[in-house]
Amino acid sequence: MKVLVCISNVPDTTTKITFTNNNTQFNTAGVQFILNPYDEIALARAIELCEGGKGTVTVINVGEASTEPTIRKALAIGADDAVRINIAPSDSYTVASQIAEYAKDKGFDIILTGRESIDYNGAQVAAMVGELLNIPSVSIIKKLDFDGTTATLDREIEGGKEVISLPTPFIASCAEGVAEPKIPNMRGIMSARTKPLAVVEPVAATALTSISSFETPAPRSAVKMVSADEVAKLVDMLHTEARVI
Amino acid sequence: MSSHQNTEDQIHRSQKKDLYESPDYYLLDELLTEEHKLVRSTVREWVKKEVSPVIEDFAQRAEFPKHLLPGLAEIGAFGPTIPQEYGGAGLDYISYGIIMQEIERGDSGIRSTASVQGSLVMYPIFAFGSEEQKQKYLPKLATGEMMGCFGLTEPDFGSNPAGMVSNFKDAGDDVILNGAKMWISNSPFADIAVVWAKNEEGIVHGLIVERGMEGFSTPETHGKWSLRASATGELVFDNVKVPKANILPGVKGMKGPLSCLNQARYGIAWGALGAAMDCYDTALRYSKERVQFGRPIGGFQLQQKKLAEMITEITKGQLVVWRLGTLKNENRATPEQISMAKRNSVETALNIAREARQMLGGMGITGEFPIMRHMMNLESVVTYEGTHDVHLLITGMDVTGLNAFK
Ligand SMILES: Cc1cc2nc3c(=O)[nH]c(=O)nc-3n(C[C@H](O)[C@H](O)[C@H](O)COP(=O)(O)OP(=O)(O)OC[C@H]3O[C@@H](n4cnc5c(N)ncnc54)[C@H](O)[C@@H]3O)c2cc1C
Numbered sequence: 001m002k003v004l005v006c007i008s009n010v011p012d013t014t015t016k017i018t019f020t021n022n023n024t025q026f027n028t029a030g031v032q033f034i035l036n037p038y039d040e041i042a043l044a045r046a047i048e049l050c051e052g053g054k055g056t057v058t059v060i061n062v063g064e065a066s067t068e069p070t071i072r073k074a075l076a077i078g079a080d081d082a083v084r085i086n087i088a089p090s091d092s093y094t095v096a097s098q099i100a101e102y103a104k105d106k107g108f109d110i111i112l113t114g115r116e117s118i119d120y121n122g123a124q125v126a127a128m129v130g131e132l133l134n135i136p137s138v139s140i141i142k143k144l145d146f147d148g149t150t151a152t153l154d155r156e157i158e159g160g161k162e163v164i165s166l167p168t169p170f171i172a173s174c175a176e177g178v179a180e181p182k183i184p185n186m187r188g189i190m191s192a193r194t195k196p197l198a199v200v201e202p203v204a205a206t207a208l209t210s211i212s213s214f215e216t217p218a219p220r221s222a223v224k225m226v227s228a229d230e231v232a233k234l235v236d237m238l239h240t241e242a243r244v245i
Numbered sequence: 246m247s248s249h250q251n252t253e254d255q256i257h258r259s260q261k262k263d264l265y266e267s268p269d270y271y272l273l274d275e276l277l278t279e280e281h282k283l284v285r286s287t288v289r290e291w292v293k294k295e296v297s298p299v300i301e302d303f304a305q306r307a308e309f310p311k312h313l314l315p316g317l318a319e320i321g322a323f324g325p326t327i328p329q330e331y332g333g334a335g336l337d338y339i340s341y342g343i344i345m346q347e348i349e350r351g352d353s354g355i356r357s358t359a360s361v362q363g364s365l366v367m368y369p370i371f372a373f374g375s376e377e378q379k380q381k382y383l384p385k386l387a388t389g390e391m392m393g394c395f396g397l398t399e400p401d402f403g404s405n406p407a408g409m410v411s412n413f414k415d416a417g418d419d420v421i422l423n424g425a426k427m428w429i430s431n432s433p434f435a436d437i438a439v440v441w442a443k444n445e446e447g448i449v450h451g452l453i454v455e456r457g458m459e460g461f462s463t464p465e466t467h468g469k470w471s472l473r474a475s476a477t478g479e480l481v482f483d484n485v486k487v488p489k490a491n492i493l494p495g496v497k498g499m500k501g502p503l504s505c506l507n508q509a510r511y512g513i514a515w516g517a518l519g520a521a522m523d524c525y526d527t528a529l530r531y532s533k534e535r536v537q538f539g540r541p542i543g544g545f546q547l548q549q550k551k552l553a554e555m556i557t558e559i560t561k562g563q564l565v566v567w568r569l570g571t572l573k574n575e576n577r578a579t580p581e582q583i584s585m586a587k588r589n590s591v592e593t594a595l596n597i598a599r600e601a602r603q604m605l606g607g608m609g610i611t612g613e614f615p616i617m618r619h620m621m622n623l624e625s626v627v628t629y630e631g632t633h634d635v636h637l638l639i640t641g642m643d644v645t646g647l648n649a650f651k
Contacts, residue, residue: 185287186340
């Protein structure tokens with residue numbers, strides 16, 4: 001079995017977000033990048049499915065050379081090999097078209113992504129890759145079992161659960177529940193050194209969207225304290241200032 | 246084999262989030278490789294997930310969190326510099342230092358367990374053991390399936406271990422071991438002990454003593470105010486029959502134990518700075534949040550002086566251990582250089598812990614914050630592996646050529 005896991009390189013969750021270039025570009029100066037947490041879940045499940053010689057896990061990242069530490073981390077966690085498509089991931093379509101182009105003739109049985117990347121939260125790549133490869137795509141799964149021929153996927157739906165079974169090949173985006181993310185270990189880090197990381201030049205593909213500008217949320221206004229014996233004042237403020245009643 | 250399970254109801258997990266970030270005032274990260282940084286983030290992530298939520302409770306109860314052993318082994322904290330063929334990871338010494346630093350950032354007691362297993366048990370077996378001994382013990386020690394301890398100190402011989410009285414006598418295929426060791430980390434649960442004792446000619450040798458050998462017992466030392474989440478005990482040998490095959494063939498004399506201590510002291514030099522950085526990080530964050538007289542206490546000059554001095558000392562310490570690691574990778578670090586770094590890091594950490602504790606006022610004495618635990622732990626760290634005084638005398642002897650020990 002061959003499993004492909006799509007991984008992205010995203011700012012750490014504690015990053016203070018600022019913009020440059022007239023608010024059209026994310027300012028990466030001083031930002032710590034990490035492996036997208038949902039991709040870690042997908043990767044952990046892929047490794048579990050392939051354990052004991054049942055298959056191989058390839059990770060693919062669409063990004064420039066600066067993403068390689070994150071790719072090495074995925075190799076340290078346990079992926080067998082890695083591919084980096086050498087182009088900045090300017091929008092979901094750019095990413096999806098590069099992944100689809102790479103994967104189309106490699107015979108992957110299962111392709112996994114995270115439910116979304118925690119930077120732009122697009123949640124579109126899995127569906128786009130599915131469409132471009134003409135294979136089934138299932139979004140936001142909570143569980144993934146595979147018996148060698150048929151996969152069983154659980155999805156959460158309004159007020160219940162949907163259980164899907166389907167043959168390979170398919171693509172699915174993974175959420176919490178699919179697996180516990182794995183922390184690499186020292187042997188993994190050492191062996192990641194020598195695992196193959198292929199750099200592939202991109203195919204021509206134009207982004208379908210472009211960013212006009214970014215805006216950060218308005219800063220939270222200060223807390224106003226109303227003393228306990230001024231209930232009427234509180235009601236008045238809720239009515240005239242906050243306008244919630 | 247030891248049972249490494251604390252039943253789930255003995256483990257109380259704190260919900261408090263561990264927000265630790267390490268200071269890097271001189272951009273020393275630029276001196277590290279991507280691999281070093283991955284080692285660091287790996288161990289930090291593990292410590293935040295597994296150690297921080299439980300350590301305070303175990304320390305308060307003076308209990309060793311045994312359930313952490315498989316995880317420590319799994320990430321590779323036991324003997325990371327030992328080659329892969331014997332179960333290690335074959336990492337360099339900077340990586341080893343980083344691992345110790347990140348673990349001690351969590352707790353000196355947990356770092357002590359890792360130091361003992363890697364530097365004081367696996368290292369002598371690797372460096373001085375026979376091929377059979379290496380095959381028999383190292384892989385199991387690396388996976389934590391087997392835990393070890395290191396017996397050098399005796400009730401009457403601490404700073405002067407060469408005076409030891411533990412001894413063994415020839416008895417055909419075996420030797421008969423007698424004596425007692427004191428203050429031995431991990432002894433209460435260890436499966437094996439690397440014990441240093443004198444033969445009939447008074448020459449020190451290393452022996453691997455296994456739990457279960459008749460006449461061998463390991464009473465626990467209770468009532469510690471320091472390293473409360475680490476188990477300490479004695480090793481008592483009452484005519485213990487040890488097969489000659491368990492004697493480490495590759496070394497004789499004090500060089501054996503001292504070369505182990507060199508490894509461990511190197512790790513402590515990095516480790517103690519981890520405790521220092523945790524105290525600094527905690528105090529810095531608190532100083533921006535705690536408001537008195539209408540402003541954050543971090544705005545007062547007296548508090549800034551404390552923080553400024555802390556980060557200065559931390560930065561100097563970081564440079565020292567990085568340089569020492571580079572020398573060690575090149576096999577050029579002298580024992581005297583290691584002594585200086587061990588002493589400096591622990592002193593730095595103790596001073597920072599004391600200042601940082603004051604910055605938290607009353608909160609500083611509680612288990613809500615890690616500082617007081619670090620401070621108490623460091624009292625052991627400043628004593629074991631050569632006391633603060635002893636390391637000073639080593640430096641003194643090195644620069645003057647005159648021995649002030651006796
Ligand atoms: C929690 C803990 C864990 C430990 N774990 C281990 C272990 O796993 N294995 C092991 O073998 N040992 C272990 N030790 C023992 C430790 O290494 C010794 O405690 C240490 O070497 C000091 O010996 P001592 O306690 O006998 O003090 P002493 O040697 O009696 O020292 C007492 C005081 O005298 C000073 N002093 C001694 N000699 C001189 C001198 N020549 N000049 C000036 N001052 C001097 C010392 O600096 C110290 O301040 C541990 C200790 C502790 C506290």
